[in-house]
Amino acid sequence: MVKNRIEQKCIQKGLRMTEQRKVIAQVLSSSDDHPDAEELYRRTTSINNSISLATIYRTLKLFNDNGILEKHEFKDGKFRYEMVYKDHHDHLIDIETGKVVEFRDEEIEKLQEKIANKLGYSIINHRLEIYAVKKNK
Amino acid sequence: MVKNRIEQKCIQKGLRMTEQRKVIAQVLSSSDDHPDAEELYRRTTSINNSISLATIYRTLKLFNDNGILEKHEFKDGKFRYEMVYKDHHDHLIDIETGKVVEFRDEEIEKLQEKIANKLGYSIINHRLEIYAVKKNK
DNA sequence: TTATATGCAAAACATTTGCACTTGA
DNA sequence: TCAAGTGCAAATGTTTTGCATATAA
Numbered sequence: 001m002v003k004n005r006i007e008q009k010c011i012q013k014g015l016r017m018t019e020q021r022k023v024i025a026q027v028l029s030s031s032d033d034h035p036d037a038e039e040l041y042r043r044t045t046s047i048n049n050s051i052s053l054a055t056i057y058r059t060l061k062l063f064n065d066n067g068i069l070e071k072h073e074f075k076d077g078k079f080r081y082e083m084v085y086k087d088h089h090d091h092l093i094d095i096e097t098g099k100v101v102e103f104r105d106e107e108i109e110k111l112q113e114k115i116a117n118k119l120g121y122s123i124i125n126h127r128l129e130i131y132a133v134k135k136n137k
Numbered sequence: 138m139v140k141n142r143i144e145q146k147c148i149q150k151g152l153r154m155t156e157q158r159k160v161i162a163q164v165l166s167s168s169d170d171h172p173d174a175e176e177l178y179r180r181t182t183s184i185n186n187s188i189s190l191a192t193i194y195r196t197l198k199l200f201n202d203n204g205i206l207e208k209h210e211f212k213d214g215k216f217r218y219e220m221v222y223k224d225h226h227d228h229l230i231d232i233e234t235g236k237v238v239e240f241r242d243e244e245i246e247k248l249q250e251k252i253a254n255k256l257g258y259s260i261i262n263h264r265l266e267i268y269a270v271k272k273n274k
Numbered sequence: 275t276t277a278t279a280t281g282c283a284a285a286a287c288a289t290t291t292g293c294a295c296t297t298g299a
Numbered sequence: 300t301c302a303a304g305t306g307c308a309a310a311t312g313t314t315t316t317g318c319a320t321a322t323a324a
Contacts, residue, residue: 016303016304017299018298052305052307053289054290054307058304059304075264077287078287079288079289092252092256095261105252111248112265115229116229116269119240119269120271121238122269122271123267123269127265128249128263129264130249131263132253132258132260132261133258133259135258153322156322187280190314191281191283191314191315192279194315195280195315198315214313216313
């Protein structure tokens, strides 16, 4: 039986693989967007309906604590999640459609280090979100 | 009677100046930090205790909608507010003490324009938060 | 005068938690 | 076997809202 990336990480971390966690891992692995808890609940129950919202939340917290996924909060009032098997990247949010575009820019990464440095700090992490609209319409 | 900056903006926008709004405007004008609704409630009621939390929320929304203040959501789960009479700036949050340091960097501003541009977007606004710890301790 | 703002308490909303039961290793 | 995970429903914490009353212009 083939294991998805998240399931592999769970095993590697020694997490107990319950039926529910497998389904959540599977859904997350095959998602390339940024779903919130409610949306994940919808996706998982369509595969296996013996999963509660509480378990979704507990599992998301577990995965987040274990560095398996990242928790975002774009300006829509709820948390959204994303696997962390990709390299670090930032987000541009289309405020008309809600679409999220990922990008990475080395210069910006370096500049932030420099700024924190100048202020006497070491960066732990950062959040850069650009809210924008499509050009030339 | 001298009017504070926020009160001036309200008048300029044609907002009705109630007793409550005056007090909230006064508190915000003399705050140079990033208080949340609960904290503002504390500060305003110490001046005039005929202000309800509901009014705080309604007034913050009103001021935000009118571009009089900015709403932030650092990673502590609540909204925090700040006047927008200063120039745009970003935030560095000390994750050990919760202290918020403001900074502005032209290069980063320009870079973001460039990135959005390359992706085919025009920036409406952005959010850059650096979470960091003090160096050499 | 009267449209708008307010206080209060109830509702809304996403998220968390206590507890009895179930399950993975 | 039994520590750890789960479902359910109730609790939480922040923010919003309906409604009767009060107030700014």
